[in-house]
Amino acid sequence: MPTDDAVRVALLLERSESLTSIQDAVRRYASGFGYDRFVLFSASASLDELVDRIYWVEGDWFGDGKAVDAKTYVRRCPVTRHILDIGEAFFWTKTLDQEGEHYRIVRKPQGPGIHGLQVPIFGPLGLEGAMSLGGEKIDASPAARLSAGLMATSAFLAARRLIEMPDRETPRVLSGRESEILAWTAAGWRQADIAATLGLSNRTVENHLRKARQRLGVATTAEAIRVAIRNGFIKG
Amino acid sequence: MPTDDAVRVALLLERSESLTSIQDAVRRYASGFGYDRFVLFSASASLDELVDRIYWVEGDWFGDGKAVDAKTYVRRCPVTRHILDIGEAFFWTKTLDQEGEHYRIVRKPQGPGIHGLQVPIFGPLGLEGAMSLGGEKIDASPAARLSAGLMATSAFLAARRLIEMPDRETPRVLSGRESEILAWTAAGWRQADIAATLGLSNRTVENHLRKARQRLGVATTAEAIRVAIRNGFIKG
DNA sequence: CAGGCAATGAGGGATTTCCCCCAATGGCCA
């Protein structure tokens, strides 16, 4: 049963040192569930476009036998839009009739058409990326969903680790503590909570926040967050 | 090998219809990795009424035998503070010396002391909850980390589904005024200034901001800014 | 070795935001 291997494949992916080996592992494992189309991308919904950077597109996604480039995929696949609503991996089905293609979110995809699994990957600040798997005859069991979901998550994290490697060091306008505390604030934590969690006094947290505002040249913490996100001092 | 059962246990948890059965499944499965202390809590720091809620605490985490509420737990367990940095499940170790307790994030916990695995669960809005597993002799292999992580994630989602049944979908859209005022706030304006500029009363501005926080499911305006930027409701 | 700067924390007070209610208007829709 392929689900038995889920953890092993995830481990393998975690240790991968090249995108090629990630792809090989995913292809081999996912084919056991009937998938032969893949998309892997990072998403930071802050921009007008949901999709930030595409790591991998493969397969006959639109039934025209043509290779799909990243832009086309994003534009033509309405399923992508739902990853923010749903919050967990979900199955979808694409059917064809006189009027054209219809995408639907379903619990158990079956019958003719292309079916798929959409796996969003979330992090401390929300959506970070997603993997789409597609095929014509897929294993639509809950176990398959969980297993493929685990695999997809590991594949995404591994790919991102490899591709986003060139660790662009952010210009250090803010000191370490300042940006750290600003990040917690942006995550919705109050000063007192941050202080308690980091083992500091309320005063210190407050002082760091004020210093951060001064350095960023803004009046309010709310604005500091926007500016810090925009300049990459904290993740948005 | 217990990792083989990870997907099966996750499925079992997913289908659980009572907290008791979740707990039983977790106890049984996690004991195979050496865990005998558990904490399961939502840390959404948001979402209106269901803020920061402990679903399950078991085992003597702090050695004082007292009941712990969610905030206290999060504060007293220094491990929690790494959730934002790390973004994935991680091992930790607590050791004792003359000066007191020391928590450390480690790749491979071993030796004397209490060891544990911290599994954060993320969603579209960021951190939604976490599960902590602790024990004195635990399986610290990467496979165990992945397996227990999958189990913990499923346990959290199942518990939340059961405990927070009632309508937990918030329409994640802002009204015109709400996003307008949020945008001014993100630009560094104070409520009073916005009110004056837009020709409104302070109350109205305040009410719109509160409504916006509610709708975005966040606790603070600072977080609302981040989430709104991320979701494209206001420009970054 | 002095000076700068990060990190920590305090006192005390001024502002601001946040939270619980409540109510009136006007638009839209079934």
Add this chain to the structure above:
DNA sequence: TGGCCATTGGGGGAAATCCCTCATTGCCTG
């Protein structure tokens, strides 16, 4: 036409943030 919702506004009080100053420690650097 009755219900839903956006928009507007209020009262009162609690909580949090913000602002000014000052001080200590420790690290690095010219």
